[in-house]
Amino acid sequence: MYKICVGDKYRIMCYKHDKKVHREWQEAIVLDIKKDYIVFGNKKTLVTRSEGISWKTKEPAIMYYFRNRWYNVIAQLKKGGISYYCNIASPFILEEQTLKYIDYDLDLRIFPDGEYKVLDRLEYQYHQKLMSYSNNLKEAIENGLDELIALYKSKSIIFDAKANYEYQKLYEQLKALELEN
Numbered sequence: 001m002y003k004i005c006v007g008d009k010y011r012i013m014c015y016k017h018d019k020k021v022h023r024e025w026q027e028a029i030v031l032d033i034k035k036d037y038i039v040f041g042n043k044k045t046l047v048t049r050s051e052g053i054s055w056k057t058k059e060p061a062i063m064y065y066f067r068n069r070w071y072n073v074i075a076q077l078k079k080g081g082i083s084y085y086c087n088i089a090s091p092f093i094l095e096e097q098t099l100k101y102i103d104y105d106l107d108l109r110i111f112p113d114g115e116y117k118v119l120d121r122l123e124y125q126y127h128q129k130l131m132s133y134s135n136n137l138k139e140a141i142e143n144g145l146d147e148l149i150a151l152y153k154s155k156s157i158i159f160d161a162k163a164n165y166e167y168q169k170l171y172e173q174l175k176a177l178e179l180e181n
Contacts, residue, residue, distance in 0.1 A: 004094065006030050007174050010040065011098045012063075014089075017131045022103050024048045028063060029174055031167050037066045038092075040099075041171030062167045064158050065092045065099055070144025071108075072101065075164040081112025082161050084152075088124075088144050104141045108148050110159070116152065118145065 012025040025047050028040035043060040062075040068091050076083045086108035092101045105124035110116040128138060152159050 004030060004033060004038065006032065007177075009097065010094075012040075013098055013100045014087075015100065015102050017102055017104070017127065017133065017137075021050050023050070025057075028099070029171060031062070031170050031174070036068065037064050038099075039064055039167060041167055041174075043171065043175075060168050060171065062164045062171070065101065067091055069147070070104075070140050071148045073148075073158050075158075077164065077168055078112070082164060083112055084108075084110035084159060086110070086148050086152075088141050088148070104137075104144075106141065106145055108145065108152070110152060116149070 008030045010028050010030065012028050013021060014023040016022050025042065025045055027045045028042045030038060031041045032039035040063040041060065042057065042063070044056045044058070046054055046056055048054045059079075060077040062077070064073040064075075066072060070088060070090065072087050072089050072092070074085045074087075076085060088104045088106040088108075090102040090104070092099050094100075105120045105127055107119040108116060109119055124141070127133075133141075157163050
């Protein structure tokens with residue numbers, strides 16, 4: 001087993017419950033390693049969907065992936081403020097410079113004005129029937145959503161604009177160092 005370090009580059013692979021690839025982000029750089037989560041950053045990175053459709057992200061993103069929580073959080077640093085796209089998802093695993101997780105459809109979208117909305121409930125209901133989610137899995141998913149909303153309402157550091165802009169600065173510094181070498 002290898003040690004993960006700030007500055008390391010990872011690919012991010014998102015799967016569905018049936019083990020099929022859903023999305024892939026070509027690159028993310030480790031910005032911080034906490035006991036419960038790892039913080040990554042990227043900007044203008046290639047994203048590819050399972051259907052082969054690709055695009056590059058438009059703005060800097062700070063991403064929080066949790067070791068034992070059923071969600072991940074992406075802070076999108078846009079000109080009009082920070083938007084958060086939160087996926088209800090399995091805890092991550094690391095394999096060969098790749099972070100992997102399973103997406104469970106439900107998303108929490110938080111807008112720059114502070115309003116939020118739960119997305120994709122119908123997709124979640126469809127997939128839980130199609131892929132026969134166990135009762136324990138459904139409970140973990142629903143608890144993950146509740147916990148995520150509570151974290152947002154309690155103004156967790158993950159949702160702190162100042163902290164996310166500091167991570168963006170660190171990302172830019174690490175990219176500049178990479179270009180020098």
